[in-house]
Amino acid sequence: MRIGAFIPELLRHLFKKPATVDYPFKKLSPPEGFRGTPYLHPETCIVCRACERDCPAEAIEIVELSAAEKRFRLTIHNDRCIHCAQCVDSCPTDAMRMDDKYEIAAFSRWDLKAAWEYVRAVVKPKAPAPAPAAPAPSANPPSDNG
Amino acid sequence: MKVQIPIGPQHPALKEPIGLRMTVEGEVIHDADLRLGYNHRGVEKVAEGRSYIQNLYLTERICGICSHSHSTTFAQGAEILFEIVPPKRGQFLRYLVSELERVHSHLLWLGVAGHEAGFDSFFMYVWRDREIVMDILEMISGNRVHYAINTIGGVRRDIDEAQRTKILDLLAVLRARTSFYLNLGTTEPSFVGRLAGVGYLSKEDAMSLCAVGPTARASNVPRDVRKDDPYGIYDEVPFEVCTADTCDVLGRTVVRIKEVLQSYDIMEYLLRNLPAGPVAVKAPRRPKPGEIVSRYEAPRGENIHYIKSNGTDKPERLKVRAPTLGNYAATIAMLKKGFIADIPLIFAAIDPCICCAERSVELVDSRSGRPSVVRWSELRRMAGRRAARDSKKRNVEWPL
Ligand code: SF4
Numbered sequence A: 001m002r003i004g005a006f007i008p009e010l011l012r013h014l015f016k017k018p019a020t021v022d023y024p025f026k027k028l029s030p031p032e033g034f035r036g037t038p039y040l041h042p043e044t045c046i047v048c049r050a051c052e053r054d055c056p057a058e059a060i061e062i063v064e065l066s067a068a069e070k071r072f073r074l075t076i077h078n079d080r081c082i083h084c085a086q087c088v089d090s091c092p093t094d095a096m097r098m099d100d101k102y103e104i105a106a107f108s109r110w111d112l113k114a115a116w117e118y119v120r121a122v123v124k125p126k127a128p129a130p131a132p133a134a135p136a137p138s139a140n141p142p143s144d145n146g
Numbered sequence B: 001m002k003v004q005i006p007i008g009p010q011h012p013a014l015k016e017p018i019g020l021r022m023t024v025e026g027e028v029i030h031d032a033d034l035r036l037g038y039n040h041r042g043v044e045k046v047a048e049g050r051s052y053i054q055n056l057y058l059t060e061r062i063c064g065i066c067s068h069s070h071s072t073t074f075a076q077g078a079e080i081l082f083e084i085v086p087p088k089r090g091q092f093l094r095y096l097v098s099e100l101e102r103v104h105s106h107l108l109w110l111g112v113a114g115h116e117a118g119f120d121s122f123f124m125y126v127w128r129d130r131e132i133v134m135d136i137l138e139m140i141s142g143n144r145v146h147y148a149i150n151t152i153g154g155v156r157r158d159i160d161e162a163q164r165t166k167i168l169d170l171l172a173v174l175r176a177r178t179s180f181y182l183n184l185g186t187t188e189p190s191f192v193g194r195l196a197g198v199g200y201l202s203k204e205d206a207m208s209l210c211a212v213g214p215t216a217r218a219s220n221v222p223r224d225v226r227k228d229d230p231y232g233i234y235d236e237v238p239f240e241v242c243t244a245d246t247c248d249v250l251g252r253t254v255v256r257i258k259e260v261l262q263s264y265d266i267m268e269y270l271l272r273n274l275p276a277g278p279v280a281v282k283a284p285r286r287p288k289p290g291e292i293v294s295r296y297e298a299p300r301g302e303n304i305h306y307i308k309s310n311g312t313d314k315p316e317r318l319k320v321r322a323p324t325l326g327n328y329a330a331t332i333a334m335l336k337k338g339f340i341a342d343i344p345l346i347f348a349a350i351d352p353c354i355c356c357a358e359r360s361v362e363l364v365d366s367r368s369g370r371p372s373v374v375r376w377s378e379l380r381r382m383a384g385r386r387a388a389r390d391s392k393k394r395n396v397e398w399p400l
């Protein structure tokens, strides 16, 4: 039985570079597929409200601004968002996406809200996962707002 | 002279605030009393107002360390209610994350045990290696803590060939490092001496007090849901239930190190035999009315969820029994006849994540009623002094 078997290991590490990085001077980049903050691509949102319904934190709010113009406002309350990316999974048209930002602290919760005002898009929802996505634009109902 | 010591209940950093009141005579604990319910978050009630898919993320937040355990337990139960079976590949990935979580939880615990035993370099090295597991988890799921990999009907993300080889490479690194710690015990007698004989829980007590997880297995009760009532893929994966017969904190350490090595085997099996195919099936929004009990072996022990469905898209009732609750009765038995100085170690040994945050203890003289506060660091110094005096444990052998 030897006393202090850990000491050689400790001494060896005196000459190795540290296991940590000098944050915030050096930053590690998050891996591919990192779940950062959700954001909207208003061009493709068909206002199906799937994201609003499935968001576990109730962080997505969609209000209709004008029924005639089909204008909507989608707000993501990032102060409530738990970064689960369920909205991305639920969205049938890939309008909801995730960025890879991780330094998202703010001084006020109101700075964390992100809102988009847009006219509802007319896009055929992508086919359910197993079948190959083959959009057929001609099948869309005619629309008056493009 | 008998003195009462209250510990807790509230501490800003505690994940599970808990009131501990100990009657001591000198340094010996004569009686311990546990008061629960200080951190009632109302998760079960909230779950009644959310859809199944939302509840997946809610249950994930019951625990910060075994987050995947709770969401898997819930998903397993919900899948039976929905009458769907996740595809093979999805199951393999789900339980791959389970085992990764077990490894990161046990490594975290080993570090904490090292810290509480006064072996801080061990704590730093183990936690450095734990980063590898966290990186793998982040790579697979996109997040380090709340992986959110489960969905009802499978998992949400697939891994590609490059990731698969990378995980296998990293597992080899982890295995080499864990073997180093395994051998460390034979050559670091002070560490072994500090852990041996502390927090004794006999096999009979472990059985009668319904201890779960590594706490029970360290008292030689081979209780493991993965073997006793295999769920998912565990009936086809070869692995052993690890036990120890020393019935003390040393045994709990040994069981966890052995389990980590078993987990590497399971993960390698899963990765080498990963079937092709989809990772999830589509779930309907509403299950049939019914009820289900789902069990799962979390890193800390058996985790139970009861879900009752009334045919709507929200569960009518969700009941969660987390493993730490199952171990509280056993903790009281362990604390009795122990020393005040061992409280941190004994409490840490059931892995409740309470000890690392607790910084001061209040001593109340039962005659004068005058409280005196002992800082956690002073408690640790007392522990060190007592261990130095204690010569009978000098010759304890590392059992591995
Ligand atoms: S990431 Fe999750 S919590 Fe955040 S908005 Fe999307 S669904 Fe809601």
Ligand code: SF4
Pocket: A040, A044, A045, A046, A047, A048, A049, A050, A051, A052, A090, A091, A092, A093, A094, A095, A096
């Ligand atoms: S973002 Fe996607 S899920 Fe949400 S309303 Fe628009 S189309 Fe529907």
